[in-house]
Amino acid sequence: MTHVREELTALLDGALEPAERARVEAHLAACAECRAGRDRTAAGLAALGRLPPPPEPSPQFEQRFYARLARERTAVPRGPLRHLSWRFLAPLAAAGAAAALVIGVGLRERHRQAFIADHLGLFESPELVASVGDVAPQDVEVVAHLDELEGTP
Amino acid sequence: MVGDPDAELLLAFQRGDASAFRTLFERHARAMVAFCNHFVRNAARAEELAQDVFLKLHQAAPRYQPTARFKTFLYRIASNHCLNELRRGEQAARRQVRVRPGDEPPDLDALPGPAPTPEQEATGGALARAVEALLDRLPEKQRVAFVLCRFQGLSYDEIAAALDTSVPAVKSLIHRATVTAAEALAPFAPDGEVLP
Structure with a gap:
């Protein structure tokens, strides 16, 4: 015998389709366990009916609401952005920030390349290269013989 | 409509x-x-x-x-x-x-x-507190479905539309919450103690 515990609340709430209701009621007629479950649920629901009524809103509730509504309406931004929420503005702001970052990095790299081009002659001086702390002696040798290397096919 | x-x-x-x-x-x-x-x-x-x-x-x-x-x-x-x-x-x-x-x-x-108000103490205070404790214990979806059904009087169909879910899901949420409620509120049932 398949019990109908899962259907008992819907039965008491009148939320079962007629065929389903008939099946559940037929089962209840034959099953004391499910009948007890139905009675426990019905008693719990009946207890809810004994609750005191909910408290009334305060007398100023309506007045306060309309005052707040008036404030909110005057605080709404004017102009074309009025209908835009942060849901739309946030991605736009993020895209703008990303574009600014890309442009900034690009400009910095371009500036570095221009600086190297302007000072290319300095890198051909073996004395200057040797004065830089981290340069290996063989690199100084290469710079000293740049003219010969440039002539090599 | x-x-x-x-x-x-x-x-x-x-x-x-x-x-x-x-x-x-x-x-x-x-x-x-x-x-x-x-x-x-x-x-x-x-x-x-x-x-x-x-x-x-x-x-x-x-x-x-x-x-x-x-x-x-x-x-x-x-x-x-x-x-x-x-x-x-x-x-x-x-x-x-x-x-x-x-x-x-x-x-x-x-x-x-929160401390009970004098009104709660006077009429049904214990039952009201039991219901509050019950609602606190329910998972949030069960709680909102239960409140909509038992206190606001919405049908299963209306609750499903309000919670953007299916009617069978609402049926299950309300059933589980109601079983918990029946156990918690048994001492307040009109006939007195409900036997297990």
Whole structure:
């Protein structure tokens, strides 16, 4: 015998389709366990009916609401952005920030390349290269013989 | 929607009739404060939440489609708002009771609730507190479905529309919450103690 515990609340709430209701009621007629479950649920629901009524809103509730509504309406931004929420503005702001970052990095790299081009002659001086702390002696040798290397096919 | 006078009022408000919104407010304000009170149990805060809901309704009115019943439209806004409030409150409670490393984790259910009002003490105070404790114990989806069904009088179909879920899912949520309620409220049943 398949019990109908899962259907008992819907039965008491009148939320079962007629065929389903008939099946559940037929089962209840034959099953004391499910009948007890139905009675426990019905008693719990009946207890809810004994609750005191909910408290009334305060007398100023309506007045306060309309005052707040008036404030909110005057605080709404004017102009074309009025209908835009942060849901739309946030991605736009993020895209703008990303574009600014890309442009900034690009400009910095371009500036570095221009600086190297302007000072290319300095890198051909073996004395200057040797004065830089981290340069290996063989690199100084290469710079000293740049003219010969440039002539090599 | 045909046969839904509140939906007609909201459509009238869409067309510029401000008095239609006032009528909707008058009809539903009291129930909305009671609904919000089931989530915060503080009269002043419940009124603020109810105001929030009506402000959102005012802003959302232009998007209302008459395919939905007004009540489901209103309680969809209210349910989302109260669930968000519940989550904010739980986060705040966790922050307040954050303990030092090595201490036992706090039991949120054991925290003291708001003091009962004299009215509650006079009539059905114990039952009201038992219902409050019950609602606190329910998972949030069960809680909102139970409140919509038992206190606001929405049908399973209306609750499914308000919570954006299926009717079988609502049936299951309400059944589980009602079984828990029946156990918790057995001592308050009209016939006295209910035998197991």
